[in-house]
Amino acid sequence: MVYGRGMRIDKWLWFARLAKSRGAAQEICESRHLRLDGRVIERSCILVRPGSVISFPHDDKVVAVRVEALAERRGPYAEARLLYTSLLPDTESAVQAAA
Numbered sequence: 001m002v003y004g005r006g007m008r009i010d011k012w013l014w015f016a017r018l019a020k021s022r023g024a025a026q027e028i029c030e031s032r033h034l035r036l037d038g039r040v041i042e043r044s045c046i047l048v049r050p051g052s053v054i055s056f057p058h059d060d061k062v063v064a065v066r067v068e069a070l071a072e073r074r075g076p077y078a079e080a081r082l083l084y085t086s087l088l089p090d091t092e093s094a095v096q097a098a099a
Helices: 009-015 022-030 077-083 091-098
Strands: 053-058 061-067 084-086
Touching (some): 009 022
Antiparallel strands (some): 053 061, 061 084
């Protein structure tokens, strides 16, 4: 059961510019490489909410972020960057490459 407001994880990944397209975000979710709060995610319909931790491999790096907010739209990078906090020092370069 999800408490509070939530958003589909594929939509959030796209809005946060961690995936180039919504389809790419769905592929990340269904690859079984994405983790939400330590759980392996198999479906893109799982809800994410502020405070959740998301991690997944991107190229040869690992992206690990904490969700800070949910978005209403896919805005510019500067706006999307406010939706999460990077948890690993090399996450920022991997995120810019994904966007």
